[in-house]
Amino acid sequence: MNRAHLDKLFTVLIAGALAGLTVAAAALPAALVFGVGFKGLMPYTQLPESLRAPQPAQRSNLYANDGRTLITSFYVEDRVDVPVTEVAPLMRQAIVAAEDVRFYQHHGVDVRGVARALTANRRDDGTRQGASTLTMQYVRNALASDPRLTEQQRAKATEISAGRKIREMRYALALERELSKDEILSRYLNIAYFGAGAYGIAAASKRYFSTTPEKLTLPQAALLAGLVRSPDSDDPINGNADAALARRAYVLDRMVETNQINPLDGDRAKATKLDLRPSTTPNDCAAVPAEHNDWGFFCDWFTQWWNAQPTFGNTPEERQRTLRRGGWSIVSSLDPDVQSKTIEQVLSIYAVTNKRAAPTAVVQPGTGRVLAMAVNRNYSVAENPSGQQNYPNTVNQLVAGGGGITGYQAGSTFKLFTMLAALESGLPLDTEYDAPSVFVSNYSTSAGPASCGGKWCPSNANPSWMDGPRTMWNAFGRSVNTYFAWLSQQVGPDRVVEMAERLGIVLRAPDDARLAREGARSWGPFTLGVVDTTPLDLAGAYATVAAEGTWCRPTPVTSIADSSGRKVAAGGPDCQQALDTDVARAAADASRCPVGDQSMYRRCDGGTAEDLRKAVNRPLAGKTGSSDGNATETVVAFTPQLSVATIAANPDDPRDAVGGGVQTRQIAAVGQVLSYVLRDQPVRDFVPPSQAVAFQRTGPRTGN
Numbered sequence: 125m126n127r128a129h130l131d132k133l134f135t136v137l138i139a140g141a142l143a144g145l146t147v148a149a150a151a152l153p154a155a156l157v158f159g160v161g162f163k164g165l166m167p168y169t170q171l172p173e174s175l176r177a178p179q180p181a182q183r184s185n186l187y188a189n190d191g192r193t194l195i196t197s198f199y200v201e202d203r204v205d206v207p208v209t210e211v212a213p214l215m216r217q218a219i220v221a222a223e224d225v226r227f228y229q230h231h232g233v234d235v236r237g238v239a240r241a242l243t244a245n246r247r248d249d250g251t252r253q254g255a256s257t258l259t260m261q262y263v264r265n266a267l268a269s270d271p272r273l274t275e276q277q278r279a280k281a282t283e284i285s286a287g288r289k290i291r292e293m294r295y296a297l298a299l300e301r302e303l304s305k306d307e308i309l310s311r312y313l314n315i316a317y318f319g320a321g322a323y324g325i326a327a328a329s330k331r332y333f334s335t336t337p338e339k340l341t342l343p344q345a346a347l348l349a350g351l352v353r354s355p356d357s358d359d360p361i362n363g364n365a366d367a368a369l370a371r372r373a374y375v376l377d378r379m380v381e382t383n384q385i386n387p388l389d390g391d392r393a394k395a396t397k398l399d400l401r402p403s404t405t406p407n408d409c410a411a412v413p414a415e416h417n418d419w420g421f422f423c424d425w426f427t428q429w430w431n432a433q434p435t436f437g438n439t440p441e442e443r444q445r446t447l448r449r450g451g452w453s454i455v456s457s458l459d460p461d462v463q464s465k466t467i468e469q470v471l472s473i474y475a476v477t478n479k480r481a482a483p484t485a486v487v488q489p490g491t492g493r494v495l496a497m498a499v500n501r502n503y504s505v506a507e508n509p510s511g512q513q514n515y516p517n518t519v520n521q522l523v524a525g526g527g528g529i530t531g532y533q534a535g536s537t538f539k540l541f542t543m544l545a546a547l548e549s550g551l552p553l554d555t556e557y558d559a560p561s562v563f564v565s566n567y568s569t570s571a572g573p574a575s576c577g578g579k580w581c582p583s584n585a586n587p588s589w590m591d592g593p594r595t596m597w598n599a600f601g602r603s604v605n606t607y608f609a610w611l612s613q614q615v616g617p618d619r620v621v622e623m624a625e626r627l628g629i630v631l632r633a634p635d636d637a638r639l640a641r642e643g644a645r646s647w648g649p650f651t652l653g654v655v656d657t658t659p660l661d662l663a664g665a666y667a668t669v670a671a672e673g674t675w676c677r678p679t680p681v682t683s684i685a686d687s688s689g690r691k692v693a694a695g696g697p698d699c700q701q702a703l704d705t706d707v708a709r710a711a712a713d714a715s716r717c718p719v720g721d722q723s724m725y726r727r728c729d730g731g732t733a734e735d736l737r738k739a740v741n742r743p744l745a746g747k748t749g750s751s752d753g754n755a756t757e758t759v760v761a762f763t764p765q766l767s768v769a770t771i772a773a774n775p776d777d778p779r780d781a782v783g784g785g786v787q788t789r790q791i792a793a794v795g796q797v798l799s800y801v802l803r804d805q806p807v808r809d810f811v812p813p814s815q816a817v818a819f820q821r822t823g824p825r826t827g828n
Contacts, residue, residue: 171298174270175263180205180315181271182451182687183327183405186426189495189682191455195419196406198448201269202331203323205451205687208310211325211337216309217385218342218349219316221378222371224258228305232259232296259296262312269315271449313337318351319359320402327405332361334403342389343396346375361402369398410505410519418467420503422458422494425524425660426680435694451687454695456680457493462486465800466496469793473772473786474500479515480782482790483523484770485660486797489667489762491697492676494660495801497523514775522775524660524678530632531656532773534758535749536603538653540666541624542612543596543714547707548623549615550822553596553714553727553813561587563606565613567648580648582609585750589730597727601717603748605652612651618644620651626702627665627675629657653749653758659769666746666760667767669711672811673703704827710813715745719761724812733787736761739795742802743809746794748787755781759790764808766801768794 183199208216220227226234238255256264267273267281280288299308318328325337325348333344340348350371351358360368373394380390406412409423430436430447437443466486473482478500486496504517514520525531546555562576562583569580582605584590590604599607612620621644631637636655639647660678668675676699684695703711713723720734721744732748746761755778760769770790774780816822 171295171302172267174266174273175295175299176302178266178270178311178315179272179449180266180269181323181449184447184450184452184454186423186454186456188456188458188460189493190460193460194406195416195456195458196409196412196423199405199407200448201323202321202327202405202407203314203451204326205314205324206326206337208306208313211310211313212340212345214342214385215313215325215337215340215345215348217379218345218375219313219352220258220309221382221384222346222349222375223261223352225378225382227258227309230257232298232300233257233293256292257296258312259299259308260292262308262315263292263295263299265315265317266311271445316352317355318348319355319363320361330403330405332400332402334401342376342385343372343393343399346379346393347372347398350375360398360400365398409503412503416460416463417503418463418498419458420519421499421501421521421523422456422463422497422680424503424519424521425494425497425526426454426456428521428524428526429680433694435692453685453689455682455684457488457495457682458497458680459495462797462801463496463498466797467498469796470498470500470770472796473770473789473793476500476502476516479512479776480772480774480780480786481514481522482770482772482786482793483659484768484793484797485523485658485663486801487660487663487667487678487767487769489670489764489767490674490676490699492664492667492679492699493682493697494678494680495766496797497660499523512776520775523658525630525632525656525658529658529775530636531658531661532756532758532771532775532778533653533655533751534657534662534771535653535751535756536605536608537662537666537747537749537758537760537769538624538651538655539600539603539608540669540711540715540747541627541629542608542615542620542651543600544627544669544703544707544711545615545619545623546596546611547710547817548704548825549619550824551611551614552817552819552821553710553725554819555611555821556593556595557599557607557610559584559591559594559599559604559607559610561591561606563609565609565648567613567617567646569649574649580609582606582649582652595727597714597717597723597725598729600714600747601728601731603718603732608651609648612648616645617647617650621647624650624665627668628677629655629661629665631655653751659771662758662760662771663762663767663769666715666762666769668702669708669715670745670762670764670767671708672705672712673701673708674699675702704825706814706817706827707825709811710817712745712810713813713818715747715762716743716810718748719744719746721745724810725818733759733761733791736791736795739792740798740802742807744798745810748791750784750787753781754784755779757782757784757787757790759787759794761794761798763798763802764810765805766798768797770794 181201182203183197185197186195234257268278313325320331322328322331329335329337358367376390379385380387409420412419431440431443436446470482470484483499499522502517506517564576564581567580569575590602594607633656664678681695685691717728718731720737722728737744749758756773758771772782772786
């Protein structure tokens, strides 16, 4: 039989099945009707990519750093593929009994089933039977759900026409030459829609019975198998439970008829109550567990991070589609234990009912992994009081910035960048300057409290404690404004700005970004932290010093694996040596002064947070900062293993000064977080800087 005759034959056959004609069956050779030699007669058809390498949408899961605790999921279709070996044999038998009892006998097209459908469809009782095998159903589902096809192509896969049936038959026969029956059954079970938003047997097992496919019982398997025929109307959760039970009984009867189960087991299963144990799969950050609402801010930042990764697409929109369809298994950096302690301490600074906020970030030096992000807000889109955009409910990124949040002024914590720029230029820690109460700089400024004859002139907050001969050690410890204004002028404010940006400070406010581009050389006030930043940026920058100059881009992930289990490089740390090691060690040494620790050269003689070292009871470094008028207060502290930063501010009203008193609570909170997180970790000391960087003026220290 040539190809043209064969095509005509199948057209007659399918048209007959659709129209209820009897002449088509009568015209077929007996051998064809009974399936003898059918596979050999049908010519091989080239499989489309949708069937060769199917890409059904799968759910992506975001886990905590233990790889087990689910934070949330992302999906357009709730589906996770499982191998057929992880599906209970009863479930496999039930779906075959329900949908294609001759699945293991035919070669993709069941001509006996076609003949049976022709006979049934000629009756006047309104009964209509299809003749689609499991293989043909799989072909239809795969073509109809392939995101690589156009809408028109996907619609063509489900149109009511003889042409569509013929295509399904051709593809089904070709597919059975390529795949084993178990492989086809596995694909079918993973792509079928079971109603109630559950795609695939894994999602359906969880949705209806809160179990896994391998643990399905006979009544459960029969119920699920019965749903695929009419998943919307028979869905027992949202639709017709009686219809679902009737379909279950039908499947059980078919299993008995085909000797898959004995009649007694079938009757017992029929008598079993529905016993649904429904559970839903969270979708997106708003669906984090209610008891861990604070995880929402970390989740939100994760989506920001994902949308910036070129690995997952060319645009943020493409990357979101990849996330929601790709079946990724993402182990995040979020440590639930660290997060719990951090939110506890944040709430000791300000309650959720306080309009002021204390966004806080915890970062691991050397990897950039973010262990916790907390703020005293509900992660929610619920309505707020009039005039309050971020209080008490918000989904805005108050900890990491972005999406319109530019951050908060961090005050004297920015003196670190001036010190680093000076050390890198060749100046030693022992660089001495007789700090006056007021320093008149060379930089022009407009009229205001810090203007002296049109020149920027900062003053010390506590002259009796700050004025006089200072070095980087005790000037940093006592936070001497005039020393660092002078030091910034020595090395050039543009180098200070560059240092901050090199260590991950993102200037999100348009005016800040413009000054960095166009006016950095005369931007003296930058050293006093007059720009907006975030706790996450700040913790990451100080973590660079903790890691001896290795800057790591803050990351919310530990590993990312695709749907096949293959890990992708985007999940690893993104680190580089941003500072000479000795420069970083020198900065760490001076940073011990503000928090009550002692430098390796015994040069600390006072600090702004001297109780912190005692609270943590291990080598510690850090800095405090206050913006003008105590509008914001900042504390950052680090050990070689951990960096923590918190900023107190009013995100809705920068004019609402938080006052200096809150810093005491911030210091205590940071100390509690550090002590708790490091309680079982070894005590590590900072490596001393060399005598050269401590006491000798040299050429630029770019080193490694």
